[in-house]
Amino acid sequence: MILINIDSxxxxxxxxxxxxxxxxxxxxxxxxxxIEELEEAYGEQDDEMLxxxxxxxxxxxxxxxxxxxxxxNQQNVNGLPGVEELPEIYAETAIHLxxxxxxxxxxxxxxxxxxxxxxxxxxxxxxxxxxxxxxxxDKAKTETKSFDIAIGPHDNQWNINLPTLGKTYSVTLCxxxxxxxxxxxxxxxxLQTYAPYWGDHxxxxxxxxxxxNIHFSSVVTKEGEIVDNAVLQEIAHTLSKGxx
Amino acid sequence: MSKKSVAFILxxxxxxxxxxxxxxxxxxxxxxxxxxESYLPLLRMFNKLKKEKLSYxxxxxxxxxxxxxxxxxxxxxxxxxxLELHKxxxxxxxxxxxSEQPEFLEMATFYLDSIKQNLIDFNDLYRCNxxxxxxxxxxxxxxxxxxxxxxxxxxxxxxxxxxAINAQVELGIQSFLTNFGHLPKxxxxxxxxxxxxxxxxxxxxxxxxFQVASQSMLLSPDKVECGDYRPIRCPNGVAAFPxxxxxxxxxxxNSSGYPCDxxxxxFYRDIGYDLPMDYIKEYIHEPEVRVFTGYKYWAxxxxxxxxxxxxxxxxxxxxxxxxANFLYNLKKKGDILSSSMLKDPLYTLGFDAELxxxxxxxxxxxxxxxxxxxxxxxxxxxxxxxxxFLFKEGELQTAxxxxxxxxxxxYSSVWLDGSNAWTYRHIHxxxxxxxxxxVRFNDQISLKQxxxxxxxxxxxxxxxxxxxFILYNKSSTEYAQKRLKDxxxxxxxxxxxxxxxxxxxxxxxxxxxxxxxxPDMDYNIFNPKH
Numbered sequence: 046m047i048l049i050n051i052d053s054x055x056x057x058x059x060x061x062x063x064x065x066x067x068x069x070x071x072x073x074x075x076x077x078x079x080i081e082e083l084e085e086a087y088g089e090q091d092d093e094m095l096x097x098x099x100x101x102x103x104x105x106x107x108x109x110x111x112x113x114x115x116x117x118n119q120q121n122v123n124g125l126p127g128v129e130e131l132p133e134i135y136a137e138t139a140i141h142l143x144x145x146x147x148x149x150x151x152x153x154x155x156x157x158x159x160x161x162x163x164x165x166x167x168x169x170x171x172x173x174x175x176x177x178x179x180x181x182x183d184k185a186k187t188e189t190k191s192f193d194i195a196i197g198p199h200d201n202q203w204n205i206n207l208p209t210l211g212k213t214y215s216v217t218l219c220x221x222x223x224x225x226x227x228x229x230x231x232x233x234x235x236l237q238t239y240a241p242y243w244g245d246h247x248x249x250x251x252x253x254x255x256x257x258n259i260h261f262s263s264v265v266t267k268e269g270e271i272v273d274n275a276v277l278q279e280i281a282h283t284l285s286k287g288x289x
Numbered sequence: 290m291s292k293k294s295v296a297f298i299l300x301x302x303x304x305x306x307x308x309x310x311x312x313x314x315x316x317x318x319x320x321x322x323x324x325x326e327s328y329l330p331l332l333r334m335f336n337k338l339k340k341e342k343l344s345y346x347x348x349x350x351x352x353x354x355x356x357x358x359x360x361x362x363x364x365x366x367x368x369x370x371x372l373e374l375h376k377x378x379x380x381x382x383x384x385x386x387x388s389e390q391p392e393f394l395e396m397a398t399f400y401l402d403s404i405k406q407n408l409i410d411f412n413d414l415y416r417c418n419x420x421x422x423x424x425x426x427x428x429x430x431x432x433x434x435x436x437x438x439x440x441x442x443x444x445x446x447x448x449x450x451x452x453a454i455n456a457q458v459e460l461g462i463q464s465f466l467t468n469f470g471h472l473p474k475x476x477x478x479x480x481x482x483x484x485x486x487x488x489x490x491x492x493x494x495x496x497x498x499f500q501v502a503s504q505s506m507l508l509s510p511d512k513v514e515c516g517d518y519r520p521i522r523c524p525n526g527v528a529a530f531p532x533x534x535x536x537x538x539x540x541x542x543n544s545s546g547y548p549c550d551x552x553x554x555x556f557y558r559d560i561g562y563d564l565p566m567d568y569i570k571e572y573i574h575e576p577e578v579r580v581f582t583g584y585k586y587w588a589x590x591x592x593x594x595x596x597x598x599x600x601x602x603x604x605x606x607x608x609x610x611x612x613a614n615f616l617y618n619l620k621k622k623g624d625i626l627s628s629s630m631l632k633d634p635l636y637t638l639g640f641d642a643e644l645x646x647x648x649x650x651x652x653x654x655x656x657x658x659x660x661x662x663x664x665x666x667x668x669x670x671x672x673x674x675x676x677x678f679l680f681k682e683g684e685l686q687t688a689x690x691x692x693x694x695x696x697x698x699x700y701s702s703v704w705l706d707g708s709n710a711w712t713y714r715h716i717h718x719x720x721x722x723x724x725x726x727x728v729r730f731n732d733q734i735s736l737k738q739x740x741x742x743x744x745x746x747x748x749x750x751x752x753x754x755x756x757x758f759i760l761y762n763k764s765s766t767e768y769a770q771k772r773l774k775d776x777x778x779x780x781x782x783x784x785x786x787x788x789x790x791x792x793x794x795x796x797x798x799x800x801x802x803x804x805x806x807x808p809d810m811d812y813n814i815f816n817p818k819h
Contacts, residue, residue: 047790048794049792126795144448202711234449246512258626260513262622264517267545
């Protein structure tokens with residue numbers, strides 16, 4: 046293993062590491078010797094071997110490791126060494142789906158350079174187009190429907206409307222070539238939405254003012270302002286308009 | 290006569306902000322203002338009532354990031370410096386008001402006395418660690434202390450990463466154990482963010498209850514019998530306490546809540562902004578950045594720039610009236626509910642602790658009045674904690690809460706909108722890579738262990754709900770963006786180096802020194818097989 050800038054560590058730090066590594070003579074070594082010994086130990090030993098051979102000497106318990114003494118806190122640590130900018134996207138082909146609310150999800154994806162070449166060709170000579178396929182599954186009926194959203198080659202995120210409550214959704218990043226052949230590039234995990242019980246049982250509540258009071262008195266302010274929630278407001282609207 | 294129970298849950302949380310590389314750092318004031326204006330005065334109020342042998346119980350969630358800062362010797366020292374500086378300003382203000390603005394003298398003296406008392410409490414009573422104050426009140430049965438997610442992550446957006454969810458929960462509980470010597474029974478869901486299934490992780494760590502947003506009962510897929518007025522048991526047995534939005538709004542509504550009363554103190558008028566630069570320069574931030582100093586002399590007055598001077602006696606009369614009004618509303622509502630539900634209601638009220646004292650200056654006095662009035666047996670309102678309620682009321686309806694949060698819209702839109710959605714691509718990737726590192730390099734020792742532990746800290750810090758919230762809110766966006774990116778970029782240093790079988794030791798010692806949070810971190814927590 047390579048130790049980058051090990052000479053930037055304090056002698057106390059080096060001694061601590063040497064002790065941790067099982068050096069019996071860690072107290073008698075001077076700074077240069079410590080660096081030399083540590084570099085040698087890390088350089089020569091296979092990592093797996095090192096880990097397994099020393100593992101037994103450690104009493105392992107989660108959350109009981111301690112940090113070592115630090116030098117003074119005067120150094121400016123605003124920009125740490127070796128830190129680089131975040132990439133815009135990652136070199137992988139993957140798609141993720143996040144539930145924002147029961148009506149909207151957010152998808153983000155990336156396509157690896159290798160996959161891009163595979164589907165579009167080296168100089169984009171193969172053409173074709175990308176799209177998202179949204180699968181909507183009704184678990185109770187074991188029925189799946191889908192709809193597509195066309196996306197551009199430079200898109201990497203999309204807000205997706207979820208048409209119905211109580212369904213399970215997933216999104217597949219797809220490619221269609223010029224001949225219309227489709228290929229799935231990546232698929233997200235499923236996300237589930239739930240239909241509220243009272244969404245289908247307005248009548249019970251409308252017929253029973255006590256029931257209505259139990260459920261609505263806590264979500265409406267004394268000034269009559271209902272909690273900020275679209276689904277709940279829809280239930281309230283239906284109750285006030287059609288039923289009550 | 291029905292009996293109404295009220296469970297106050299205060300969420301004390303601040304993001305991890307510690308910048309010793311600067312003599313003073315603007316965002317560290319979040320912590321100092323909260324200790325000075327909320328936590329210490331709250332402890333004083335609780336202790337005063339305890340001394341009077343008044344019966345009360347409150348629940349307080351102390352976030353692991355806050356606890357880390359409260360127990361950090363360097364930040365404790367800096368808080369003392371903050372108090373000394375504000376004491377000096379207070380002394381200067383008393384002299385200035387005596388000669389120039391006698392109408393403000395009473396408040397200048399009041400603030401100065403509070404700061405002097407804070408200095409005594411902080412140093413003599415708590416020996417710089419105010420967690421001891423909370424511990425002592427817990428030991429005497431006045432407080433139930435609970436924990437929350439390690440870095441207060443908004444959990445629904447990490448649902449696909451059970452290892453990260455587990456790390457947030459497990460580390461939150463471990464941190465609590467380290468600070469308070471026992472396991473918590475309750476768990477504050479950050480931002481009331483709940484998704485179906487989260488209770489499984491909580492149960493696996495021995496948690497008995499958590500709180501949820503108000504609409505989570507009405508939107509449940511099950512027929513919840515008592516709405517928000519009784520907790521339910523999730524199918525796995527963990528109890529969910531729904532927040533009463535209406536009762537909470539009596540306090541928290543920013544248009545009609547009690548803190549909006551015109552007699553109360555105006556938060557935004559502060560001498561840090563009002564007085565000439567030459568006078569105030571030493572007490573604000575360099576270079577001449579005006580900030581709040583805590584010396585505020587005006588009443589809210591109304592929607593006008595022409596404020597009237599704050600009158601503490603008038604405000605105190607309002608405090609008593611508002612406390613009585615609050616209890617009256619609960620009683621009135623409770624009588625109707627008891628006959629409808631055939632059970633006595635429980636009102637669960639969740640607030641940010643910093644609302645009291647810091648944002649709402651009179652808030653702690655209001656809490657005190659509520660406690661005093663409810664202690665009067667004629668008031669029919671009893672303060673309880675969720676744990677004590679569960680102990681007495683074993684039988685609860687089993688039902689599933691709905692996906693929800695207390696944010697705008699009631700779901701995840703605050704933490705996932707155009708301003709912050711970009712962050713999840715990076716945070717999720719960091720989690721995936723952290724899992725990969727934990728599997729590939731499990732149970733390392735020494736340098737590699739420290740390197741990987743620091744990587745785990747950086748991932749957890751990037752998950753804090755505070756950063757996307759600040760980006761959404763467009764307040765300190767530059768700082769939030771920098772913090773988020775820094776943590777992610779720092780993580781990438783470890784990932785990149787470990788993939789090359791290298792440890793960047795210079796980075797490591799500096800990173801450890803900067804983000805010293807969770808000193809007992811074990812990166813193996815990110816190993817899905819652990």
